[in-house]
Amino acid sequence: MMKNFTLATYLAIKEVVRNRGRFFLVALVIALITLLVLFIAALGEGLANGNRQYVANLDAQLVVFLEKSDYIISSSRLETNTARSIRRVEGVDDAGAVYTSSTEIVSLPEPLKVSLLGAEPGRPGMPPVVAGREFRSGEARETVIDQQVAFRSGIQIGDVIEIRSTQGVDDEFFELKVVGLVSGQSYFFQPTIFVPPSTWEKIRPQSDSELSSDTPFPNIVAVRLTDPSQADMMMTRLVERVPNIEVTDIETTINNIPGYSAQQGTVQAQGFFTLLIGILVIGGFFQIQILQKVPQIGVLKAIGSSNGMVGLSAVIQIIIVTALGVGIGGGLTYLFSLGFPPTIPLVFNGARSLIAVALLLSIGPVGGMVSIIYAVRIEPLKALRLG
Amino acid sequence: MSNIALEVRDLVKSFSLDGATIQAVDNVSFQVRSGEFVALVGPSGSGKTTLLSILAALLSPTSGQVLIDGQDLAKMNERERVKLRREKIGFTFQSNNLIPFLTARENVEYMLRLNGALNHGSRIRSDELLARLGLAERLHNLPAQMSGGQQQRVAIARALIHNPAVVLADEPTASLDTERAFQVVETFANLIHENGRAGIIVTHDLRMCQFVDRVLQMRDGKLVRIIEDKNEILEFAGAAVH
Numbered sequence: 108m109m110k111n112f113t114l115a116t117y118l119a120i121k122e123v124v125r126n127r128g129r130f131f132l133v134a135l136v137i138a139l140i141t142l143l144v145l146f147i148a149a150l151g152e153g154l155a156n157g158n159r160q161y162v163a164n165l166d167a168q169l170v171v172f173l174e175k176s177d178y179i180i181s182s183s184r185l186e187t188n189t190a191r192s193i194r195r196v197e198g199v200d201d202a203g204a205v206y207t208s209s210t211e212i213v214s215l216p217e218p219l220k221v222s223l224l225g226a227e228p229g230r231p232g233m234p235p236v237v238a239g240r241e242f243r244s245g246e247a248r249e250t251v252i253d254q255q256v257a258f259r260s261g262i263q264i265g266d267v268i269e270i271r272s273t274q275g276v277d278d279e280f281f282e283l284k285v286v287g288l289v290s291g292q293s294y295f296f297q298p299t300i301f302v303p304p305s306t307w308e309k310i311r312p313q314s315d316s317e318l319s320s321d322t323p324f325p326n327i328v329a330v331r332l333t334d335p336s337q338a339d340m341m342m343t344r345l346v347e348r349v350p351n352i353e354v355t356d357i358e359t360t361i362n363n364i365p366g367y368s369a370q371q372g373t374v375q376a377q378g379f380f381t382l383l384i385g386i387l388v389i390g391g392f393f394q395i396q397i398l399q400k401v402p403q404i405g406v407l408k409a410i411g412s413s414n415g416m417v418g419l420s421a422v423i424q425i426i427i428v429t430a431l432g433v434g435i436g437g438g439l440t441y442l443f444s445l446g447f448p449p450t451i452p453l454v455f456n457g458a459r460s461l462i463a464v465a466l467l468l469s470i471g472p473v474g475g476m477v478s479i480i481y482a483v484r485i486e487p488l489k490a491l492r493l494g
Numbered sequence: 495m496s497n498i499a500l501e502v503r504d505l506v507k508s509f510s511l512d513g514a515t516i517q518a519v520d521n522v523s524f525q526v527r528s529g530e531f532v533a534l535v536g537p538s539g540s541g542k543t544t545l546l547s548i549l550a551a552l553l554s555p556t557s558g559q560v561l562i563d564g565q566d567l568a569k570m571n572e573r574e575r576v577k578l579r580r581e582k583i584g585f586t587f588q589s590n591n592l593i594p595f596l597t598a599r600e601n602v603e604y605m606l607r608l609n610g611a612l613n614h615g616s617r618i619r620s621d622e623l624l625a626r627l628g629l630a631e632r633l634h635n636l637p638a639q640m641s642g643g644q645q646q647r648v649a650i651a652r653a654l655i656h657n658p659a660v661v662l663a664d665e666p667t668a669s670l671d672t673e674r675a676f677q678v679v680e681t682f683a684n685l686i687h688e689n690g691r692a693g694i695i696v697t698h699d700l701r702m703c704q705f706v707d708r709v710l711q712m713r714d715g716k717l718v719r720i721i722e723d724k725n726e727i728l729e730f731a732g733a734a735v736h
Binding site: 110114411412488 | 550573579585591593608636652
């Protein structure tokens with residue numbers, strides 16, 4: 108077995124080295140496929156992050172919605188005392204109301220659209236501050252902003268930002284003092300800024316009919332459990348104890364963010380088809396190569412090389428070329444990524460990129476499977492004129 | 495008396511074609527001793543290549559026996575036949591003889607690697623054999639960088655380097671000009687004799703028979719004539735010239 112492996116490796120390496128031009132071209136094709144797949148994976152990760160990051164990073168296990176809102180955050184509008192009712196349920200560690208809207212920071216050379224989230228300091232729904240401090244509660248005109256906002260706009264702690272908000276039919280402008288930064292909190296493709304609930308109610312865009320009320324109604328309540336392993340039981344308990352709600356977990360909440368599943372499905376389909384193209388291209392190349400090598404393989408077998416050794420040699424060769432292509436493709440992807448503007452949501456550090464690399468490494472052997480089987484089945488008689 | 499390296503007994507190989515049975519090899523028997531060089535001749539379709547394929551353990555006979563170095567091919571499974579080809583048989587083919595991405599030296603050494611016999615001593619022996627065949631300057635050339643005659647000589651070296659019991663050559667001169675063809679077969683014959691191997695050459699070119707010890711002539715799958723007398727052999731080969 109070891110002798111077979113050594114011989115197969117010897118033949119595979121010799122052939123690749125002696126025909127390096129041809130194999131390098133194939134490796135380049137694999138590199139381009141790698142580039143495409145990694146970018147699609149990174150884009151998928153980036154888009155997913157942009158959409159779900161805030162929800163995914165919630166310090167909570169369950170999310171409470173208004174009954175029959177189909178777990179869609181924007182469709183849910185809970186009673187103001189819902190969070191308080193939930194906190195009283197046995198097994199709930201804490202619960203925080205979350206209020207969602209969007210606005211635009213206009214005190215910048217280029218206006219920046221952001222998600223405007225209302226949350227209660229220190230409660231689930233309010234992410235931990237990584238720099239500065241949390242805002243005060245009440246109607247404080249203070250805000251904690253996502254590092255992405257700070258990065259893209261140059262805003263620093265202590266700065267005052269101005270946001271535009273449509274109130275009825277008029278545009279109004281509100282000033283907020285930046286008191287802290289949070290990390291990784293994109294929501295609905297936009298970086299976020301956090302304000303206290305009362306402030307949120309004042310400054311959020313609202314229609315004429317809504318202007319008469321000062322009471323903020325939360326979209327959802329984030330629930331942290333005493334024992335996270337009891338999530339299923341707690342869902343049932345909450346629905347029984349608190350009226351007019353429906354409860355689900357974080358994953359369902361993410362999947363019900365409008366457009367999230369369709370978008371991820373599209374990105375995954377693109378990645379799948381790119382991998383499929385890769386398999387077909389590699390399969391085609393190696394099949395043509397094996398067809399050209401039929402007499403040579405016949406000779407190898409006729410002089411005493413086993414089927415296993417010939418097949419193993421083909422596998423090793425495919426792995427070498429694929430690994431080379433994926434390596435070059437990975438390097439190219441890194442180089443290209445350095446030149447991309449931050450507005451393009453590319454995230455290369457996700458598990459998605461690692462899965463993509465693993466899949467790319469496997470497309471060679473998968474694509475070459477037919478040619479490997481063909482090589483193994485070639486009769487040594489092909490070395491003679493009988494074949 | 496030399497050992498019998500190859501023995502063929504009542505060998506039959508038949509094929510079915512469009513419902514008809516064709517006897518490609520029809521009740522053939524002969525022996526080849528170690529150190530003996532035998533030519534297998536006959537017109538196209540006479541069964542030479544089929545017979546060679548059976549001798550090479552590449553094709554199973556319909557009936558009869560083939561013994562190489564005393565081992566009966568009929569009693570072997572595929573794995574044992576691969577081992578026999580590796581250890582007991584040396585090959586040269588008509589074309590596509592060499593592994594194109596290995597140099598002359600590597601092609602010869604491949605047989606040693608295959609047999610787990612590559613070491614310092616066998617490397618020297620390989621280089622000496624190539625030098626003996628006039629290829630000392632071509633050790634590091636790939637097949638594409640060598641002429642057809644040089645490639646055939648490398649193939650001869652590869653066929654002999656592992657000291658097989660039997661060396662089989664399938665039309666080794668088919669793609670060579672006359673002068674090179676004579677050189678190749680003469681060198682082949684000398685090495686067969688010197689190394690004490692049993693050699694069988696299949697050829698269309700009867701002139702090459704002048705270098706062999708015995709001629710086996712086939713027609714319609716049958717062994718129709720065996721020429722053993724040297725003068726008769728030379729006459730047979732000479733007749734082809736004229």
